[in-house]
Every structure is written in structure tokens, then in C-alpha cells.
Amino acid sequence: MKQQNDVKHISKIISYWLRHKPQEAGIELDEFGWASLPQVLGALANRGLTMTVEELHTLNHATDKVRWEIDQANQKIRATHGHSVSVVLLEKPTIPPAVLYHGTAVPTVISILEEGLWPMRRQFVHLSSTPDMALQVGRRHGKAVLFEIATAALVQEGWLFYHTSDNVWLTTAVPAHYLTLIS
Incomplete structure (x- = not known):
């Protein structure tokens, strides 16, 4: 190699x-x-x-x-994930853990708290199974902060989630009231 x-x-x-x-x-x-x-x-x-x-x-x-x-x-x-080009997902929706995480950089915190998570230039919002993985993703863009997502409540409201790899979950968006800033 x-x-x-x-x-x-x-x-x-x-x-x-x-x-x-x-x-x-x-x-x-x-x-x-x-x-x-x-x-x-x-x-x-x-x-x-x-x-x-x-x-x-x-x-x-x-x-x-x-x-x-x-x-x-x-x-x-x-x-397996992260597309900005249009593709058809073959994965079936899957029930996620009750809580997932999203890591991001400090400058985006206020807009996320106000507007929630949106896919931006991608097809889906990317969420992580663990806080460590989410923080690692957030560090790619500067000092990282961590959001906790109340996925159990989202599922009850009819939101769909797709599990693409060991630590990555996808959904179309996460409204702000399902997010908690934890660090």
C-alpha cells in the first residue's frame, strides 16, 4: 500500500x-x-x-x-453517503438509536440553533452514532461543538433515517427543536 x-x-x-x-x-x-x-x-x-x-x-x-x-x-x-450528485438510495429506512450526534464548527452554532440542520449542498444531513465521531467530523472545519439529536422523537413524528455505515446515519433535515447543544 x-x-x-x-x-x-x-x-x-x-x-x-x-x-x-x-x-x-x-x-x-x-x-x-x-x-x-x-x-x-x-x-x-x-x-x-x-x-x-x-x-x-x-x-x-x-x-x-x-x-x-x-x-x-x-x-x-x-x-455510501455524502452525495451532492443525485442518486437513488437503495437502503430501506431503519430505526436509529434514541439519540444521535452532529458535530460542527463554532461559527455555525447560531444558525443551527435557529434553523436546525439542513443538508446544504448534499442530499442528506449526516449524523453520527457516537459523540467522538461527531466531534471528529466537526473538527474538520475548526473548533468543534456537539449537538445531540432526539431521534426517538423524530421517528415518532414520521422522520426517516438511513444507516449507511457503522457510524453514519442520514435524514433529510433536523428541525431546531429536536437539537440540544451539549458542548
């Missing part, structure tokens, strides 16, 4: 292509967000970044947040 900084760089490139800009790599996504695995590996090779399918599997499981789903039998790959 590549050096650690190369691995992180490759992970970010693949995620970017599969979530936001497949055309920049000459990759085509089907309506469900699947891309040809050979196309993705070829796009990497065109940029001087060679990987095997085995290395791609290892890279995908190198963190506690799985970013892609690989269908080796059909030679396909897709991002």
Missing part, C-alpha cells in the same frame, strides 16, 4: 469523484451512484496513483467510517 499521506490523498480523491464530480475523472455513475471499479482504478492510474482492488478494500476499511461500498462480483463501487 502507498505511504500514509498518499493513502489519505487517494481516499479523498475517490470520495470526491463518487460523491460530487465523477465527470472530472471521466467516471459515469448510474442512477444508484455505482461506478465501474475498473474506471475508478483507471482514473487513479491516469493521475499516477496506482492501486489494486485489494488495496482499495484495505483503504476503505482503514478508518472507522466506511466511505464506499464495493461490489467486487459486479466490479462496481459507490460512495
Whole structure:
């Protein structure tokens, strides 16, 4: 496998292509967000970044947040969450834990308290199963703060949740009155 900084760089490139800009790599996504695995590996090779399918599997499981789903039998790959391009979710709604978490940076706190959580440039709001994971996400944009989401109450109100990987949950939005700022 590549050096650690190369691995992180490759992970970010693949995620970017599969979530936001497949055309920049000459990759085509089907309506469900699947891309040809050979196309993705070829796009990497065109940029001087060679990987095997085995290395791609290892890279995908190198963190506690799985970013892609690989269908080796059909030679396909897709991002599990975070899309700004329109894709059809195959996952069925799932009942989430009674509480989920959302980490964000300090400058967004006031707007979230007033307006709730919205997907912004993505299709869904991303929530975490653990406070630590949510804070890790929030730190990507500066000093992190943590919101607790009363998901049990949202489910009772008819909101749908999708479980995409071990720690990531999706929903369309979270109104402000279901949020509690906890740190």
C-alpha cells in the first residue's frame, strides 16, 4: 500500500469523484451512484496513483467510517453517503438509536440553533452514532461543538433515517427543536 499521506490523498480523491464530480475523472455513475471499479482504478492510474482492488478494500476499511461500498462480483463501487450528485438510495429506512450526534464548527452554532440542520449542498444531513465521531467530523472545519439529536422523537413524528455505515446515519433535515447543544 502507498505511504500514509498518499493513502489519505487517494481516499479523498475517490470520495470526491463518487460523491460530487465523477465527470472530472471521466467516471459515469448510474442512477444508484455505482461506478465501474475498473474506471475508478483507471482514473487513479491516469493521475499516477496506482492501486489494486485489494488495496482499495484495505483503504476503505482503514478508518472507522466506511466511505464506499464495493461490489467486487459486479466490479462496481459507490460512495455510501455524502452525495451532492443525485442518486437513488437503495437502503430501506431503519430505526436509529434514541439519540444521535452532529458535530460542527463554532461559527455555525447560531444558525443551527435557529434553523436546525439542513443538508446544504448534499442530499442528506449526516449524523453520527457516537459523540467522538461527531466531534471528529466537526473538527474538520475548526473548533468543534456537539449537538445531540432526539431521534426517538423524530421517528415518532414520521422522520426517516438511513444507516449507511457503522457510524453514519442520514435524514433529510433536523428541525431546531429536536437539537440540544451539549458542548
